[in-house]
Amino acid sequence: MITISGLTRTLPQGKTVLQEIRGQLEPGTFVAIVGASGSGKSTLLRCLALKEPWTKGEYRFDGQEVMKAGPLAKLRVRRKIAYLEQKPLLYEKKTALKNVLIGAVGQVSWIRRMTGMVRNDDYMDAMDTLEAVGLIDRAKQPAEKLSGGERQRVAIARAIAHGAELVLADEPVTGLDPHSAEDIMAILKKLCKEKRTTIVVALHRLELAEKFADEIWGLHEGRIIMNVRGRRLTGAEKVRLS
Numbered sequence: 389m390i391t392i393s394g395l396t397r398t399l400p401q402g403k404t405v406l407q408e409i410r411g412q413l414e415p416g417t418f419v420a421i422v423g424a425s426g427s428g429k430s431t432l433l434r435c436l437a438l439k440e441p442w443t444k445g446e447y448r449f450d451g452q453e454v455m456k457a458g459p460l461a462k463l464r465v466r467r468k469i470a471y472l473e474q475k476p477l478l479y480e481k482k483t484a485l486k487n488v489l490i491g492a493v494g495q496v497s498w499i500r501r502m503t504g505m506v507r508n509d510d511y512m513d514a515m516d517t518l519e520a521v522g523l524i525d526r527a528k529q530p531a532e533k534l535s536g537g538e539r540q541r542v543a544i545a546r547a548i549a550h551g552a553e554l555v556l557a558d559e560p561v562t563g564l565d566p567h568s569a570e571d572i573m574a575i576l577k578k579l580c581k582e583k584r585t586t587i588v589v590a591l592h593r594l595e596l597a598e599k600f601a602d603e604i605w606g607l608h609e610g611r612i613i614m615n616v617r618g619r620r621l622t623g624a625e626k627v628r629l630s
């Protein structure tokens with residue numbers, strides 16, 4: 389369980405881009421963050437991923453107060469978090485399988501990434517995860533030969549195979565055709581429910597949030613102005629978010 393309260397992010401230049409963010413993220417919940425361009429969606433995800441510092445507030449991850457934690461405790465929390473970029477950074481010459489096995493920077497130890505050491509169990513897990521994201525037949529393809537949607541699936545498989553408890557995805561469907569976008573959202577939703585992973589996705593496309601999210605958090609100028617169960621938003625709600 390993740391609890392955030394009073395979280396604020398002020399940039400070094402003095403601009404406050406997130407204010408008094410509060411909420412709870414329960415295991416197995418799929419949350420969509422929506423809001424106009426510049427409302428703070430990406431910053432919120434980066435701060436939750438500990439890629440950017442919070443200025444003040446409380447961030448509790450499985451009982452651990454992250455902002456007061458020492459470097460080792462922070463590292464342990466980081467390993468439970470996977471951050472999916474719009475355009476996933478993969479090892480281009482390595483296969484989809486190898487990309488899943490090696491893991492992302494920050495997810496597994498650097499020794500493991502440098503040496504590529506894997507155990508038999510890891511191999512089986514990676515294959516199972518590739519199957520879960522519908523990529524088993526592409527496992528031996530180098531990343532550079534994969535489509536945008538397939539690359540995003542490798543990134544999702546990588547996050548899940550390394551035991552992420554919290555997956556933060558910043559516009560993971562940008563640049564994908566509507567069919568592939570729905571596929572990615574469906575895969576995230578399936579993993580969320582089957583593995584009890586907490587998934588937070590920043591989305592421009594409200595219809596995807598409405599269709600897949602358990603909760604929709606609406607941001608406006610750095611504040612959460614809406615926190616509703618996943619459902620069709622009313623016209624008035626959409627206007628507030630624009």
Ligand SMILES: Nc1ncnc2c1ncn2[C@@H]1O[C@H](COP(=O)(O)OP(=O)(O)OP(=O)(O)O)[C@@H](O)[C@H]1O
Pocket residue numbers: 399405423424425426427428429430431432
């Ligand atoms: N490093 C930075 N330097 C200056 N301004 C920044 C920086 N990071 C974020 N901002 C500002 O913070 C605000 C929130 O930006 P953010 O990228 O989080 O919004 P967003 O909702 O994700 O936008 P978009 O939908 O366009 O990606 C914007 O006004 C942006 O200009």
